Amino acid sequence: MAATAAQSPLTLIPLIEAELARLVGNGDDLLELACLDALFPTGKLLRPMLCIESARAVGGRAESVLSFASALECLHVASLVHDDIVDQDPMRRGRASTAERFGIAEALLAGDGLFTAGWVAMLRNSPAGSVLQASLAVAEAMHAMCRASMHETTIREDLSCGRSAVLEVIRGKTAALTGAACQAGAILAAATPGQAEDLRRYGELLGTAFQIRDDLLPYTAHDKMTGKHAISDVANRQPTLPVLLAYESADDHDRRLLTRVFHGDADPATAHRDLLDVLTRTGAIAEATRQAHDCAAQARAALDGLPSAERLAQLADLAVDRHR
């Protein structure tokens, strides 16, 4: 690990990928095949990176938390696989979702398989005291994620649910696990309770910044770069922060336009162009961007008391300054 100590968190990617392959198996049966298909090619591996870099920020070593950290990616990808069933979304990371490729029943079981593979990998670590405490933090975050996903189904199509409802969904679906990833890394590296709490707070703020940026990508980047249909949030009628901010400050004409796009059957290209126009002229894109940067700045500030958190600060910048 010494060779990577001073380098970018991105140098962790091959280590995490090798560990993921080890955790899930060789593809010897349909469960392993479907799990591997969902995991590879990998996404940004943000949660394992956060866990490892949090451990390093308090003096721990990457290899000591590698297996626990990689397990977090299994849990995260499991939630994506189930999410795509809930949203009936045929695309993920630029290709067909697991449900689309393997069928809904098989995708449901692949998600469950990734969840349980993740738990097995986490609980195989030692020492018992820290592993139990770190695993409990992760379990609580995963439960918050379920609650938020269910909440999200109740605000579908609801442009008047208010930004607080959407921010609550972001906290549950994204920030809880990024926070727990950092907290767990800290606990496993024998951080003080204060350090673990600072890192949890950093992770939650970074996760929020990351998700707001994610919701902006359809309006600031091309399909090919995000690997998602630009219009997919509209297609599944899920209000996001930029759309709600636009709705809050829109005049009657633009509100009617947003409602038509959200509830109507306009062709995707027209819907996307109309949405982009309204989000731009209401200042919603600028305001959401400002909020993302604000969260990233608060995340960096939460690192103040930590001995070596340069790479975590770097990750906070990457979270809001990206095009995919």
Next chain:
Amino acid sequence: MAATAAQSPLTLIPLIEAELARLVGNGDDLLELACLDALFPTGKLLRPMLCIESARAVGGRAESVLSFASALECLHVASLVHDDIVDQDPMRRGRASTAERFGIAEALLAGDGLFTAGWVAMLRNSPAGSVLQASLAVAEAMHAMCRASMHETTIREDLSCGRSAVLEVIRGKTAALTGAACQAGAILAAATPGQAEDLRRYGELLGTAFQIRDDLLPYTAHDKMTGKHAISDVANRQPTLPVLLAYESADDHDRRLLTRVFHGDADPATAHRDLLDVLTRTGAIAEATRQAHDCAAQARAALDGLPSAERLAQLADLAVDRHR
């Protein structure tokens, strides 16, 4: 707990039900409502009972493992909720399944919510060393369950898959978790490794006996008593042990009849009557019953070295001598 010490395991039911209600919440949001709806009215609570009675069999106290034991019911019910999505089964325990009542997306998330509520409840226990070891045994069993559920999807409609394939599915889907429930109870009650291993083996054998008996119920009891459509295994084209045993020993005429029932669109009442006839005249019902009793006897034998295992022996008898 002293009052219940000499009584039947059934006296544990109100304790477990109160704990389950505490674990899942009051029904304050849609997630809690759907989880409560899936849990209550409760089923047989076999896994929590096995966990508690295993702890008591090695000198532990029921109240010390009550929360961990009840969490196992959350995991089990989560798997049933997901199973009913996979099988597209509209009925469970005599009423509409969670997917039927709440919708597929909501049932998927309710299952995930029960899984995570279970993990939170398990990991909140102490001491860390035993809790981690017991939780790992449960996580491994849950992973085996996913693998077996996926395997099951690949033998749907396949009457020639052989009894070993069906027994492997039973081991993964039922026996792994009943075994882990006993093992976990033992570990939490500071059993010796040998006792924990004996109890795991008892739990696996009891689970196998229980499941074989379950698969026989459509042919030995009325719908109203099992709370399941007698024909539901046929409706979702899932071969069970009695059906496979019948197919193995059937003559050409009966094989054709079984194939027609399994692949055709015969009306359910006729299909069920035909199936019952073939299963009876091939001796499949008698043979499967014998195998269930054999497993139950082996389960009782695994208890030989344990100090106070009368109630576990009682549960082994109940597993094969029941009509619902």
